Each structure stands twice: as C-alpha cells, then as structure tokens.
Amino acid sequence: MTATLAKPPADIAWEPEQPRRKRNVGGFLNWVATHALGLALGLMFATPVVFVFLTAVMSDDQAFTADLWPREWHWENFVEVFDKAPLFQYLVNSLTYSLLATAGMLISSIPAAYALAKLQWRGRNVAFILVIGAMMLPPQVVAVPLYDTWSSLGLTGTLWPLIVPYFLFDAFSIFLLRQFMLTIPQSYVDAARVDGCSEFQALVRIIVPMAKPGIAATALFCFLFTWNDYFGPLLYTGEVKDQWTLSLALATFKGMHIVQWNSSMAVTFLTMIPAVVLFVFAQKSFVKGITFTGVKG
Amino acid sequence: MTATLGARPAPGRGRARARHRLAVLGFMAPAIIGFVLFFGYPLVATVVFSFTKYDLINAPEFNGLDNYTFMFKDPLLIKAITNTLWFVVVLTIARTVFALGVASVIARLKSGVGLIRTLCYLPSLAPPVAATLVFFMVLRPNGGPVDSILGWFGVDSPLWFSDPAWAKPGITAIMLWISGDLMIIILAAILDVPQEQYEAAELDGAGPIRRWWHVTLPTISPVLLFGIVNSVILALQLFTQAVVAGSAGSGAADATGSTKYLGYPDNSTLTFPVYLYTQGFRYFDMGYAAAMATVLFIISFAVTIVLVQRMRKNSSAEEGGPGA
Numbered sequence: 001m002t003a004t005l006a007k008p009p010a011d012i013a014w015e016p017e018q019p020r021r022k023r024n025v026g027g028f029l030n031w032v033a034t035h036a037l038g039l040a041l042g043l044m045f046a047t048p049v050v051f052v053f054l055t056a057v058m059s060d061d062q063a064f065t066a067d068l069w070p071r072e073w074h075w076e077n078f079v080e081v082f083d084k085a086p087l088f089q090y091l092v093n094s095l096t097y098s099l100l101a102t103a104g105m106l107i108s109s110i111p112a113a114y115a116l117a118k119l120q121w122r123g124r125n126v127a128f129i130l131v132i133g134a135m136m137l138p139p140q141v142v143a144v145p146l147y148d149t150w151s152s153l154g155l156t157g158t159l160w161p162l163i164v165p166y167f168l169f170d171a172f173s174i175f176l177l178r179q180f181m182l183t184i185p186q187s188y189v190d191a192a193r194v195d196g197c198s199e200f201q202a203l204v205r206i207i208v209p210m211a212k213p214g215i216a217a218t219a220l221f222c223f224l225f226t227w228n229d230y231f232g233p234l235l236y237t238g239e240v241k242d243q244w245t246l247s248l249a250l251a252t253f254k255g256m257h258i259v260q261w262n263s264s265m266a267v268t269f270l271t272m273i274p275a276v277v278l279f280v281f282a283q284k285s286f287v288k289g290i291t292f293t294g295v296k297g
Numbered sequence: 298m299t300a301t302l303g304a305r306p307a308p309g310r311g312r313a314r315a316r317h318r319l320a321v322l323g324f325m326a327p328a329i330i331g332f333v334l335f336f337g338y339p340l341v342a343t344v345v346f347s348f349t350k351y352d353l354i355n356a357p358e359f360n361g362l363d364n365y366t367f368m369f370k371d372p373l374l375i376k377a378i379t380n381t382l383w384f385v386v387v388l389t390i391a392r393t394v395f396a397l398g399v400a401s402v403i404a405r406l407k408s409g410v411g412l413i414r415t416l417c418y419l420p421s422l423a424p425p426v427a428a429t430l431v432f433f434m435v436l437r438p439n440g441g442p443v444d445s446i447l448g449w450f451g452v453d454s455p456l457w458f459s460d461p462a463w464a465k466p467g468i469t470a471i472m473l474w475i476s477g478d479l480m481i482i483i484l485a486a487i488l489d490v491p492q493e494q495y496e497a498a499e500l501d502g503a504g505p506i507r508r509w510w511h512v513t514l515p516t517i518s519p520v521l522l523f524g525i526v527n528s529v530i531l532a533l534q535l536f537t538q539a540v541v542a543g544s545a546g547s548g549a550a551d552a553t554g555s556t557k558y559l560g561y562p563d564n565s566t567l568t569f570p571v572y573l574y575t576q577g578f579r580y581f582d583m584g585y586a587a588a589m590a591t592v593l594f595i596i597s598f599a600v601t602i603v604l605v606q607r608m609r610k611n612s613s614a615e616e617g618g619p620g621a
Contacts, residue, residue: 066440145342169331
C-alpha cells in the first residue's frame with residue numbers, strides 16, 4: 001500500500017534521471033575512449049620524429065646502439081653536419097629552385113586562373129580539363145623528350161629545366177587558384193567592369209586582394225612541392241654535385257654516412273624544419289588550401 | 298554582365314568583344330605556351346620516341362614495335378608492373394581506409410582537436426626523402442626504436458627494407474604516415490555533413506556506429522572517391538620513397554650514380570616509374586623508356602577520366618550547370 005503510493009513519485013523522480021545518468025556515464029566513457037584514441041593517434045604520428053631528434057643528438061657511439069634516450073646531448077651535431085657536406089650550398093640551391101619557381105608560378109598562374117574562373121570564353125571547359133590532365137600526369141611520362149630538349153640546349157646539369165616551366169604553366173597552382181577564385185562572387189567583377197575597369201584592372205584591383213588567402217596557400221604549396229621535389233633534381237642535376245638540392249643531397253648523405261646515424265638524422269631533421277615553420281605561421285592557409293583541392297573539386 | 302554589354306550600342310559591343318577576347322588571350326598566353334612546350338609536345342614526342350631506338354647521343358632510329366614487343370620478354374618489367382599493381386591495390390585501400398579512420402576519430406574529438414589534427418597533418422609536409430629516412434631509421438632491425446620496443450614483448454622485428462617481403466609494406470607505412478592531406482580533406486567533408494541528418498538518425502534510434510555508417514559514409518562518398526583516385530595516381534607515380542628506401546637499404550654509397558640499389562632488395566621496390574627511370578636515364582635506352590612512358594600515360598589517362606567525370610557531376614550539382 002505504502003509501496004504503491006510511494007512508487008509513482010519515485011517513478012517520476014527517478015525515471016527521467018536514470019537514463020540521463022546512464023547516458024552521462026556512457027558519454028563520459030565514450031569521451032575518454034575517443035580522446036585516448038585521438039591522443040594515441042597524435043603520438044603515433046609524432047613519435048618517429050621524436051626518435052629522429054633523439055638519435056640526432058646522441059654521440060657517435062651511442063647512436064649505433066639500441067638506446068632510445070641520449071646519455072649526453074650533443075647539440076653540436078646539428079652544426080657539425082655542415083662540415084661533413086656542403087649543406088649550405090645545397091640550401092642555396094633549394095632556395096633558388098623553390099623561390100624562383102614560386103615567383104614564376106604567381107606571375108603565370110594568377111592570370112590563367114582568373115581567365116578560367118571569371119571570364120566567359122569558348123573552350124574554357126576544355127582548357128580546364130587539360131589543366132586537370134596535366135596535373136594528374138606522372139612526371140615520368142614526359143621526362144624523356146623534355147630531358148632530350150634541355151640537354152640539346154645544354155641546360156641539363158643546372159636548375160633551369162626545373163624553374164623555367166613555372167614561369168609559363170603550373171597545372172596544380174592554376175587549378176587551386178581557379179577553385180579559390182570561383183568562390184569570389186561574380187558581382188564584384190561585374191561591378192568593376194561597370195565602373196570602367198579593364199579585365200586587367202579588375203584582376204589586379206578586385207580579384208587579387210580578395211583571393212589573397214588562396215594565393216598564399218597556392219604559393220605555400222608550390223614552395224613546399226619544389227622544396228620536397230626529388231625526381232626533378234635527380235633527373236637534371238643528379239650528375240652535378242654542386243647543383244644538388246637538399247632533398248637530393250639528403251638521399252646521398254644517408255649513403256655516405258651510413259654508420260653515423262646521428263649525422264644523417266641531424267640532416268633529416270634539419271630538412272623538415274622549413275615545412276614546420278611555414279605551417280606554424282600559415283596554418284589556416286594550409287588547411288584551407290588542402291580542403292579546396294578535394295572538397296570543392 | 299552580359300545584360301550590361303547587350304544594352305550597349307552595336308559598335309561598342311563589337312569593340313568590347315574584341316577587347317574581351319584579347320584579355321582572355323593575354324591571360325592565357327603563358328599557360329598555353331607552357332602547356333604546349335611541357336605537355337603537348339613531350340606527349341607526342343614520347344609516343345614517337347617509343348617507336349625508335351635512341352640513346353640521346355646518336356639520332357633516333359625507327360625500330361617499329363620492337364620496344365613494345367620487348368616488354369613481353371622483359372622479366373624486370375613484369376616485376377615492375379607487379380610491384381606497381383601491388384601498390385595500386387594495397388596502398389589505395391590502406392591509405393583511404395586509414396585517412397578515413399583517423400579523420401573519423403578527430404571529428405569526434407571535443408577538445409585538443411587543433412593539436413591532434415596538426416600532429417597528424419604535419420608529417421605530410423616533410424620531404425619524401427626525409428620521411429623515408431625517418432622510417433628507415435625507426436624501423437632498422439638492429440637496435441632501431443621499433444625493434445627495441447618489439448624486443449620488450451619478445452617479438453623479432455622484420456628486416457623491413459632489407460627483406461623483399463617487407464620492403465613494400467615498409468613503404469606503405471611511410472605513405473600512411475604522410476597521408477595527412479587526405480585526412481584533412483576527409484575531415485572537412487565529415488564536418489560538413491549537416492547536423493540535422495545526424496539528429497534525424499538519432500531519433501530513429503541509430504547509435505554512433507550506425508550513424509557513421511548510414512549518414513557520414515554516404516554523404517562523404519564523393520570525397521572518398523576523390524581519395525581513391527588520388528591514391529591510385531600516387532601509387533602509379535611512386536618513385537621517391539622506392540628509390541630512397543632501396544638505396545638506404547642496400548647501403549649504396551652513391552644514391553645517384555649507381556644502379557645496383559634500384560629495386561633493392563631483390564627488385565621488390567622496383568616500381569614502374571623507377572624502372573622507366575633506370576632504362577631511360579641510367580642505361581640511356583630512351584626508346585624503351587618512352588614506350589613505358591606511353592603505357593603509363595594511357596593508364597593515368599584512364600584514371601584521370603574517372604576523376605574529371607566525377608568533378609563534372611559535382612560542379613553541375615553544385616552550381617546548377619556545367620558552365621561554372
């Protein structure tokens with residue numbers, strides 16, 4: 001009797017509470033599990049570089065052992081590698097290639113992307129498909145005739161065969177810039193034209209300022225792509241040591257200093273720094289740019 | 298825009314048209330010249346060279362289908378094709394599934410998203426040569442970190458880049474480590490899925506796994522297709538990681554002059570592009586390399602068509618017409 005009387009209020013008081021508490025506990029466990037998994041993934045991605053760094057600061061002898069933690073911290077390893085190979089020369093070569101290519105890409109790709117995104121003309125869709133085709137083409141497909149041409153011009157053994165094309169045509173950059181420019185409302189361009197702007201003025205005064213984040217992202221990708229490039233420098237400068245880029249030299253450094261894990265890992269670590277620095281300063285551009293290559297395609 | 302132009306008197310319209318055409322031509326001129334010089338001409342020339350015997354020094358000599366018929370008798374080419382097919386299948390599946398998995402976990406995080414996303418993405422910016430050496434060091438069988446850690450559990454480490462059976466899985470591991478770009482693309486797509494769809498599924502009593510399977514996956518399937526096509530292209534082009542893993546594994550003193558290391562161990566890392574490079578630029582058999590390039594071109598062309606068609610479908614769905 002008392003039980004039947006007591007029960008209804010208990011039902012009202014407890015029933016709604018029960019599932020909520022259950023869900024909270026479940027939700028908490030879920031939260032812990034998800035975040036533990038996320039943290040594990042993050043660590044999994046970071047650990048290899050941590051091991052590289054720890055090996056780089058070990059002594060010559062210890063780097064050869066199975067130790068994971070350095071007994072003494074030999075920071076000077078990062079400096080001494082510059083004596084073991086002309087790294088400074090390679091750095092200058094890498095910067096020459098990357099900076100000139102990026103500058104050339106900006107000059108040639110911004111107008112082309114604008115014409116593909118904002119101007120109406122016959123053959124535009126075909127032109128865009130050709131850009132995608134060029135972007136997807138493995139570089140090895142066209143390597144034979146290009147090498148043949150550059151060699152008859154006497155320019156193999158220099159960085160020019162790598163740099164010059166960027167002043168005319170870089171498919172990926174045109175593609176990415178076009179995707180960015182598509183998001184700029186057509187009305188801005190139209191308004192500029194009504195105000196009497198020429199197409200060139202509309203591009204310089206309206207599109208370029210509005211597409212700045214896209215241009216920054218494209219420039220970053222172009223810089224990193226050339227900085228990381230291995231096939232191009234190997235093909236054209238493989239035989240000429242003083243023209244090597246850092247990427248190319250790094251592949252060899254491992255061979256020359258095979259026993260010295262600390263040295264080769266110090267150089268490996270150094271070559272990864274520019275990408276990290278660029279990312280820290282331009283994280284938003286990276287994420288935006290990378291998203292544009294896939295989602296808005 | 299066309300309306301403003303249309304409202305103008307005829308002579309002005311004609312001049313505006315001519316100016317417009319000139320502007321398009323001016324903007325596209327460098328790209329057109331560049332495309333012809335660096336893609337149009339070399340594509341045609343590759344096909345022409347593929348019917349010749351050419352060593353870069355003596356003039357090309359027409360030899361009909363010799364280069365192509367030789368392909369069927371070349372055991373190393375068969376090996377290279379098998380290796381590349383291995384990567385096309387394994388790398389494509391592994392990379393897409395892995396990137397999808399990591400992105401799905403990150404999408405569910407409530408705190409620390411920025412840090413974990415950064416950690417997962419950063420390796421993809423590392424130079425491929427460096428990434429390969431990182432794994433070569435971490436996986437080295439005698440006293441490497443992974444070997445030591447496996448040792449604590451009494452497990453013997455595989456020989457990785459010195460074992461023909463493990464070299465390709467080793468390279469796949471490198472490729473997964475640097476697949477952060479695809480992760481970010483998939484993550485953006487997952488975060489773009491309309492919240493109402495999840496709520497509707499939740500009302501129907503679907504748990505998180507069923508919501509992921511029935512809502513997330515179908516919605517992001519265009520992006521997954523992009524990931525698959527992108528991974529196939531990546532697998533077809535696989536060069537740097539294979540060359541560097543081969544040279545580091547063989548302990549070759551010179552990573553550019555010697556051919557002995559290419560494909561080490563036992564040609565297990567000899568991918569199609571690596572073999573093309575060896576024939577063309579180490580043995581200077583340019584005609585044979587051009588024939589291989591022609592084959593590679595046909596295959597990547599087919600893959601590209603899949604991508605272009607998907608993009609066309611997408612853009613007409615998004616912007617209401619193929620014009621945009």
